[in-house]
Amino acid sequence: MDPKISTVEETLTIWMADAFRNAFRKKELSDIHAPVSAATDEKFGDFQCNAAMGLARVLKRNPREIADQAIQAAGPHPWVERCEVAGAGFINIFLRTEWLADRLQEIEADTKLGTPAAGKGRTVVLDYSSPNVAKPMHIGHIRSTVIGNALDRLHRFLGYRVIADNHLGDWGTQFGLLIMGYRHFVDRAALGAHPIQELERIYVKSYEKSREDPAWLDDARRELVKLQQGDPDHLALWQLFVDLSLKEFEEIYRRLDVSFDLVRxxxxxxxxxxxxxxxxxxxxxxxxxxxxxxxxxxxxxxxxxxxxxxxxxxxxxxxxxxxxxxxxxxxxxxxxxxxxxxxxxxxxxxxxxxxxxxxxxxxxxxVWFGLMRLPEGTFSTREGNVIKLDRMLDEAEARALALVKDASPDMPEAQQKDVARAVGIGAVKYADLSQNPQSLITFTWDKALSMDGNSAPYLQYAYARISSVQDKYRERFPEGDLAKWPIVLNEAVERRLALRLVRFPSVVLRATELYRPNLLADYLYDLAQTYSSFYQNVPFLKAEEGLRESRVRLCGLVARTLRQGLNLLGIETPERI
RNA sequence: GCUCCCGUAGCUCAGCUGGAUAGAGCAUCGGAUUUCUAAUCCGACGGUCGCAGGUUCGAAUCCUGCCGGGGGCGCCA
Incomplete structure (x- = not known):
C-alpha cells in the first residue's frame, strides 16, 4: 500500500483534531489532541473520541456541548455514517458498512494488509538473546530470544532496517576458570557429544576448586590475563569454547526459527x-x-x-x-x-x-521483562532446578504430536511430525508473547504448553480450518470466480470481523512502538475468536452464490491476517492440523 | 538502609500516556456435532482491581503512605 496511506485510526484522528481546532480556533488550542481509538464496546459504535471531556475542563464548559460543536465542525466524512454524543461527552463514530467492505478490498490487494512503511529510512539495532558461552540455554533465556525476535520481525515488517545482534557473553572473567578446568578435567568424549554440558561441568568443578584452593584461583587469574593479552594458545582455546557453544545455540535458534544479522x-x-x-x-x-x-x-x-x-x-x-x-x-x-x-x-x-x-x-x-520463576520459587543453577531449553522444546513437540496423531490419524507420519513441531514450538513462544513482558512469569509445563483457549494452537487451528475452506471452495466450485463478487457484510459477525481486519495495521504499529508483542497476540486471539464464532454460526460453502464468494473472500483475508500476524510473532501456520 | 518492579475472578493472566456496566483462558456447571476440521461454538457461575488517603466531572490506571511478594545496590555479567 502507498506509504502515505495511514491507518484508519490516524485518518479519523486527523479528522477529529481538525474539527476541534475549527470549532475552538479562537481559544488557541492549536496543539489539541483528539485521538480516535477503537470503541470499547460495540454498542458505542466502531471508534470513539474522548477529547471533548478533557477539553471541557480547560474551557470550563459542558463536555457534551463541546462534543456537539466538534461534530458540527467536522461535517460529513466519506467513511462515517454518523457520530453520536453519548454519556459524559463521548463521541461515538459509526462507520459506513459499505466503506468497511471497500476497505477490505483495498487491504486484500495490498501485500502488507494496509500496513504503512512507518520505519522506512530508519535503522534499529536489536540486541537480544545474548547467552553466555559455556552455559546451557535454559527457560530463562527464552523470553529475550522470543520477544526480541518478535520485535525484530515487527520492525522489519514496518520497513525498518534491522540489525539483529546476538551479543554473546564471551569475554568475562569465567574464562580463566574455564581454561583451568579444561586443562585438568576435560573429558574429550563428553565434549564431543555434549559440548556445553561438558564445558559447564568443568567450569563448575574449576569454580569449586577455586573456592578452597587459592593457588588455583591465582592460576586462573594468570590464565585470564594471558588470554586478554592475546596469547595464541589461550585465544585458540577460547575460540574453541565459543565455537562449541555457538554450535549448540544455533541448533536451538534453528528450532525456534530465529536468526541474527550479527553475532558479535x-x-x-x-x-x-x-x-x-x-x-x-x-x-x-x-x-x-x-x-x-x-x-x-x-x-x-x-x-x-x-x-x-x-x-x-x-x-x-x-x-x-x-x-x-x-x-x-x-x-x-x-x-x-x-x-x-x-x-x-x-x-x-x-x-x-x-x-x-x-x-x-x-x-x-x-526492554525488560519479568523473571521466570517456578511455582516453588526462583530457579537457580545451584539448586539444579533449571529447565533446559532444548528439553522444554522436546516436551512441547511430544505433547503436540500426541494431539496431532489423535486428531489426524490418517496424516502421513512425516507431516504429523512437522505439524507437531510447528504447534509445539508455537505454543511455547505464544505463552511468552501473549503476556505483558513486564510481569513475572510463573513457569508451569501446562501453561507453557497449553494447547487450547488462548494459545498458539488455537490460532493455528483457526488458520488450518480456513485453509481447508479455501481448498474445499476450489474443489466444489472449480469455475467460481471470487473476484467477480464484491465483499458484502450482512451478518453482524461479518461486520465485527471486518472491523478487526481493518485495525491490523494500527495494532502492528502500536505493538512495535511500545515494544509490546503481546498487544499483537491479544489482537490475533480476538480475531480468531471472532472468526471461530463466524465459522460456527454462518454458512459459507453452503450459502448462495455471491454471498458464498463474499464469505470465502472474508475467510481469505482472515487467513492472511492470522498468518501475517503469527509470522510477526515467529509462529508458523501449518495448512493442515 | 537506598532503589526498581509486581499485587485484578478459585488458578494463570489481559486491561495501566484517566473514560461508559473491569475482560479472557483454565477449572466448575448446562447446552450444541446426520451438515464447511468439536484443539470448536453458545450459555451460566465467579471480582471491595492488596489496604488507606489524595487529585478529578470520572481512578484498576495518576500521586502519597502502608501491607505482602520479587529483583537490584564498588571491583560478576
Whole structure:
C-alpha cells in the first residue's frame, strides 16, 4: 500500500483534531489532541473520541456541548455514517458498512494488509538473546530470544532496517576458570557429544576448586590475563569454547526459527575498552576511587558505576559503552534496543546515563521483562532446578504430536511430525508473547504448553480450518470466480470481523512502538475468536452464490491476517492440523 | 538502609500516556456435532482491581503512605 496511506485510526484522528481546532480556533488550542481509538464496546459504535471531556475542563464548559460543536465542525466524512454524543461527552463514530467492505478490498490487494512503511529510512539495532558461552540455554533465556525476535520481525515488517545482534557473553572473567578446568578435567568424549554440558561441568568443578584452593584461583587469574593479552594458545582455546557453544545455540535458534544479522560477542569490542575509559576520563566522568575507575551518578539518583577494576580489568558497563560507540559509528541507528530481564535495569540506567553524559548520542531503549520463576520459587543453577531449553522444546513437540496423531490419524507420519513441531514450538513462544513482558512469569509445563483457549494452537487451528475452506471452495466450485463478487457484510459477525481486519495495521504499529508483542497476540486471539464464532454460526460453502464468494473472500483475508500476524510473532501456520 | 518492579475472578493472566456496566483462558456447571476440521461454538457461575488517603466531572490506571511478594545496590555479567 502507498506509504502515505495511514491507518484508519490516524485518518479519523486527523479528522477529529481538525474539527476541534475549527470549532475552538479562537481559544488557541492549536496543539489539541483528539485521538480516535477503537470503541470499547460495540454498542458505542466502531471508534470513539474522548477529547471533548478533557477539553471541557480547560474551557470550563459542558463536555457534551463541546462534543456537539466538534461534530458540527467536522461535517460529513466519506467513511462515517454518523457520530453520536453519548454519556459524559463521548463521541461515538459509526462507520459506513459499505466503506468497511471497500476497505477490505483495498487491504486484500495490498501485500502488507494496509500496513504503512512507518520505519522506512530508519535503522534499529536489536540486541537480544545474548547467552553466555559455556552455559546451557535454559527457560530463562527464552523470553529475550522470543520477544526480541518478535520485535525484530515487527520492525522489519514496518520497513525498518534491522540489525539483529546476538551479543554473546564471551569475554568475562569465567574464562580463566574455564581454561583451568579444561586443562585438568576435560573429558574429550563428553565434549564431543555434549559440548556445553561438558564445558559447564568443568567450569563448575574449576569454580569449586577455586573456592578452597587459592593457588588455583591465582592460576586462573594468570590464565585470564594471558588470554586478554592475546596469547595464541589461550585465544585458540577460547575460540574453541565459543565455537562449541555457538554450535549448540544455533541448533536451538534453528528450532525456534530465529536468526541474527550479527553475532558479535563482547570480545568484538575489547580493543575499544581503553579508548572508552580515556573518553570518560577526558570528559571528567571517570575518577579514581580505591584503585578503581568509577563514574559518579548522584545527579541521576543512581549509585556509582565502576568502569575499570583496580586490577585493570574492565566491567560490563565499559563494554556496553564501547558497543554503543561502535554501533553508532557503523550503523547510525535511530534506536538501539536491548531485550533483557529485569535484573539488569540498574545496569542499563547507569550505562545509559553515562552514555548520555559522554555524548554517545543514541536513543537507547531497555526492554525488560519479568523473571521466570517456578511455582516453588526462583530457579537457580545451584539448586539444579533449571529447565533446559532444548528439553522444554522436546516436551512441547511430544505433547503436540500426541494431539496431532489423535486428531489426524490418517496424516502421513512425516507431516504429523512437522505439524507437531510447528504447534509445539508455537505454543511455547505464544505463552511468552501473549503476556505483558513486564510481569513475572510463573513457569508451569501446562501453561507453557497449553494447547487450547488462548494459545498458539488455537490460532493455528483457526488458520488450518480456513485453509481447508479455501481448498474445499476450489474443489466444489472449480469455475467460481471470487473476484467477480464484491465483499458484502450482512451478518453482524461479518461486520465485527471486518472491523478487526481493518485495525491490523494500527495494532502492528502500536505493538512495535511500545515494544509490546503481546498487544499483537491479544489482537490475533480476538480475531480468531471472532472468526471461530463466524465459522460456527454462518454458512459459507453452503450459502448462495455471491454471498458464498463474499464469505470465502472474508475467510481469505482472515487467513492472511492470522498468518501475517503469527509470522510477526515467529509462529508458523501449518495448512493442515 | 537506598532503589526498581509486581499485587485484578478459585488458578494463570489481559486491561495501566484517566473514560461508559473491569475482560479472557483454565477449572466448575448446562447446552450444541446426520451438515464447511468439536484443539470448536453458545450459555451460566465467579471480582471491595492488596489496604488507606489524595487529585478529578470520572481512578484498576495518576500521586502519597502502608501491607505482602520479587529483583537490584564498588571491583560478576
Amino acid at each position: 560477542g563482547e570480545s568484538y569490542y575489547r580493543d575499544r575498552l581503553a579508548g572508552v575509559l580515556d573518553l570518560l576520563r577526558q570528559k571528567g566522568l571517570a575518577v579514581e576511587s580505591e584503585g578503581a575507575q568509577v563514574v559518579h551518578l548522584e545527579e541521576e539518583g543512581l549509585p556509582l558505576c565502576i568502569v575499570q577494576k583496580s586490577d585493570g580489568g574492565y566491567n560490563y558497563a565499559t563494554s556496553d559503552l564501547a558497543t554503543v560507540q561502535s554501533r553508532i559509528e557503523e550503523f547510525d541507528p535511530s534506536a538501539i534496543v536491548y531485550v533483557t530481564d529485569e535484573r539488569q535495569q540498574l545496569h542499563f540506567n547507569q550505562f545509559f546515563a553515562i552514555a548520555r553524559k559522554a555524548g554517545l548520542d543514541a536513543n537507547l531503549v531497555h
